[in-house]
Amino acid sequence: MNVGSVKCDCTQCQLKNLFFSHVTLEELTDICEIKVERNYSKGEFIIKEGDKINEFLYLKEGLVKLSKSTVEGKDQIISFSKPFDFVSLLSVFSSDHYKYSVSAVADSTVCILDLNVVKNRAQNNAMFAMDLMKRVSEATDKIVLDNLEIKRKHLKGRIAHVLLYFSDYIFEKDEFELPISRREIAEYIGMTTENVIRTLSEFRKDKIIKIFGKDILIADKKRLINISEFG
Amino acid sequence: MNVGSVKCDCTQCQLKNLFFSHVTLEELTDICEIKVERNYSKGEFIIKEGDKINEFLYLKEGLVKLSKSTVEGKDQIISFSKPFDFVSLLSVFSSDHYKYSVSAVADSTVCILDLNVVKNRAQNNAMFAMDLMKRVSEATDKIVLDNLEIKRKHLKGRIAHVLLYFSDYIFEKDEFELPISRREIAEYIGMTTENVIRTLSEFRKDKIIKIFGKDILIADKKRLINISEFG
DNA sequence: AATGGGTTATGATAATTATCACTCTATAAT
DNA sequence: ATTATAGAGTGATAATTATCATAACCCATT
Numbered sequence: 001m002n003v004g005s006v007k008c009d010c011t012q013c014q015l016k017n018l019f020f021s022h023v024t025l026e027e028l029t030d031i032c033e034i035k036v037e038r039n040y041s042k043g044e045f046i047i048k049e050g051d052k053i054n055e056f057l058y059l060k061e062g063l064v065k066l067s068k069s070t071v072e073g074k075d076q077i078i079s080f081s082k083p084f085d086f087v088s089l090l091s092v093f094s095s096d097h098y099k100y101s102v103s104a105v106a107d108s109t110v111c112i113l114d115l116n117v118v119k120n121r122a123q124n125n126a127m128f129a130m131d132l133m134k135r136v137s138e139a140t141d142k143i144v145l146d147n148l149e150i151k152r153k154h155l156k157g158r159i160a161h162v163l164l165y166f167s168d169y170i171f172e173k174d175e176f177e178l179p180i181s182r183r184e185i186a187e188y189i190g191m192t193t194e195n196v197i198r199t200l201s202e203f204r205k206d207k208i209i210k211i212f213g214k215d216i217l218i219a220d221k222k223r224l225i226n227i228s229e230f231g
Numbered sequence: 232m233n234v235g236s237v238k239c240d241c242t243q244c245q246l247k248n249l250f251f252s253h254v255t256l257e258e259l260t261d262i263c264e265i266k267v268e269r270n271y272s273k274g275e276f277i278i279k280e281g282d283k284i285n286e287f288l289y290l291k292e293g294l295v296k297l298s299k300s301t302v303e304g305k306d307q308i309i310s311f312s313k314p315f316d317f318v319s320l321l322s323v324f325s326s327d328h329y330k331y332s333v334s335a336v337a338d339s340t341v342c343i344l345d346l347n348v349v350k351n352r353a354q355n356n357a358m359f360a361m362d363l364m365k366r367v368s369e370a371t372d373k374i375v376l377d378n379l380e381i382k383r384k385h386l387k388g389r390i391a392h393v394l395l396y397f398s399d400y401i402f403e404k405d406e407f408e409l410p411i412s413r414r415e416i417a418e419y420i421g422m423t424t425e426n427v428i429r430t431l432s433e434f435r436k437d438k439i440i441k442i443f444g445k446d447i448l449i450a451d452k453k454r455l456i457n458i459s460e461f462g
Numbered sequence: 463a464a465t466g467g468g469t470t471a472t473g474a475t476a477a478t479t480a481t482c483a484c485t486c487t488a489t490a491a492t
Numbered sequence: 493a494t495t496a497t498a499g500a501g502t503g504a505t506a507a508t509t510a511t512c513a514t515a516a517c518c519c520a521t522t
Contacts, residue, residue: 070383071460078375090375093361094368099376122361129360130324130353136364137325140371144309144321145330147378151421152301155509181469190382192510197471213470213518229302386479412499423480428501444488444500463522470517477510487500492493 022127031121036112040104042179047102053095056118059086062108063170063179066090066143067187068100077188079143080105082170087135090143105179150189153228158189159199160228163209167218175217253358262352267343271335273410278333284326287349290317293339294401294410297321297374298418299331308419310374311336313401318366321374336410381420384459389420390430391459394440398449406448 016028023031037060040046046057049068059081066078066089078100091099092115122129146165150158162185167174182200186193203209208224210217218224247259254262268291271277277288280299290312297309297320309331322330323346353360377396381389393416398405413431417424434440439455441448449455 068379074383076379076383078379091368091372093364094372099372119361122364123357126354126357126360129357129364130350133324133353133360133364133367136368137322137371140368140375141322141325141330143375144371144378147375147382148299148307148309151378151382152305152307182471183469193469194471194511195509197469201471413501414499424499425481425501426479428499432501465520465522467520468518471515472513474513475511478508480507481505483502483504485501487498489497489499491496 022125022131023121027121027125031113031117034114034117038110038112040108040110042104042106045101045103046108046110047089047098047100049098049101051098053092053098054115056088056092056113056115057086057110058088059083060109060111062104063106064102064108065105065180065184066100066102075187076190077184079146080165080170080188081139085139085142087132087139090136090140093136105184154231155189155191155195156199156202156227156231157229158191159185159196159203160224160231162189163203163216163218164224164228166216167221174221175215178214178216253356253362254352258352258356262344262348265345265348269341269343271339271341273335273337276332276334277339277341278320278329278331280329280332282329284323284329285346287319287323287344287346288317288341289319290314291340291342293335293341294337295333295339296336296411296415297331297333306418307421308415310377311396311401311419312370316370316373318363318370321367321371324367336415385462386420386422386426387430387433387458387462388460389422390416390427390434391455391462393420394434394447394449395455395459397447398452405452406446409445409447 038046040062046064061083063080063082064086065080067075068078069075089098089100089102118132122132150161153161166176166178170176170179180188182196183193186196189196200209200211203224204211206223208218208220208227210219269277271293277295292314294311294313295317296311298306299309300306320329320331320333349363353363381392384392397407397409401407401410411419413427414424417427420427431440431442434455435442437454439449439451439458441450
């Protein structure tokens with residue numbers, strides 16, 4: 001992990017418009033003063049389940065996963081987030097300690113604010129509080145909907161769903177490098193690693209996708225969508 | 232559905248302390264003026280997926296389920312809520328239209344406020360906005376955690392989980408009347424109705440529970456907990 | 463160049479869960 | 493009273509998914 005010494009210009013920050021649209025320039029400058037950036041390499045933890053919550057984070061660049069480990073020591077992946085999506089977290093406003101872990105799935109940059117400062121802003125600036133609420137609601141809504149979708153599908157449908165998720169939502173390309181391992185896909189969809197691998201192989205044999213290690217090319221999107229929906 | 236003409240005294244409302252702790256007495260009186268109560272019988276819809284969101288609701292009494300129907304016309308149950316838990320919804324602050332349905336699982340009373348009034352309050356009273364955010368976060372956190380728990384378990388563990396959920400969380404008793412059908416349990420845990428019935432019968436044969444139709448008595452809680460955890 | 467660990471891959475078999483078929487209530491509607 | 497209708501319950505069989513075993517491969521370390 002790398003604490004950035006770069007003093008960035010928040011007035012130019014893309015996130016500002018989304019996140020701080022009701023913060024005055026003056027407030028923004030204050031926030032900028034206390035803001036810190038940290039860089040994480042793929043695989044590093046950003047937050048560990050059980051950590052005390054005293055910072056407010058958002059993802060500036062990269063890709064992260066939200067996960068939780070079970071009593072048996074296995075991991076369950078709750079969701080993935082890309083920049084703008086990831087406005088701190090579930091449980092930032094409802095708990096003292098994180099209930100989930102967050103780790104970098106790709107090299108990532110996180111902007112960090114003191115949580116009390118953010119809370120104070122929210123308490124003094126109701127429009128900001130509303131914006132925050134909207135963002136948090138959108139994020140949790142997405143998680144709940146996505147989990148429901150996965151839940152109603154069988155193995156093949158779930159794999160198709162994941163491929164489409166990365167293709168359409170994360171990368172917006174039909175060819176991409178899968179940022180996670182087969183095991184992580186399994187942890188996400190609640191199936192075994194072997195079955196994830198087997199299903200990907202099947203899709204390859206059926207010429208629905210091409211596989212070159214981590215690189216995936218979706219060759220027959222129509223069929224993949226169909227499998228995701230009904231298979 | 233029954234629109235209540237009862238002009239209730241909000242200053243006496245139990246919910247007030249939880250929900251409106253940062254609202255002044257003056258504001259509370261205003262809110263009370265516009266508040267409406269509605270009664271719903273078991274089985275009735277309170278909100279239908281797709282409805283426009285223009286009210287803010289909370290559950291005063293009863294028990295409700297949050298659900299969504301799939302493309303195949305089947306239902307998936309997302310969660311259950313009892314009074315105090317149920318502060319309007321997922322998606323109230325992130326969308327124009329409800330993404331889920333809410334229906335009464337037991338006879339229920341709902342207090343209704345105009346959403347714009349609530350939003351205005353929140354915009355003018357940041358502490359209220361923070362309270363609201365805390366409540367919404369708590370509710371969604373609970374849903375995400377609960378769904379994760381269910382996801383990692385097998386059929387028997389899921390059934391045990393549901394029984395303990397009603398016993399410990401909803402009714403706080405070891406004997407209770409199951410407010411939902413076997414089919415609804417199936418819709419909640421993502422298994423078939425037949426397997427829900429079969430598993431309940433097994434638990435009965437193994438003397439873990441006693442069943443008298445809808446009435447359930449948990450006879451061997453330790454084992455049930457064990458099954459929920461590891462079975 | 464060799465070793466070891468983790469990921470990917472595949473097959474055989476076992477376990478779990480779904481589907482279908484049918485019975486038996488209870489209850490609501492006519 | 494009689495007939496639908498939905499829920500509860502059970503068994504046989506099929507489909508789906510997990511487990512276990514084994515191998516190939518990549519890549520980092522020695």
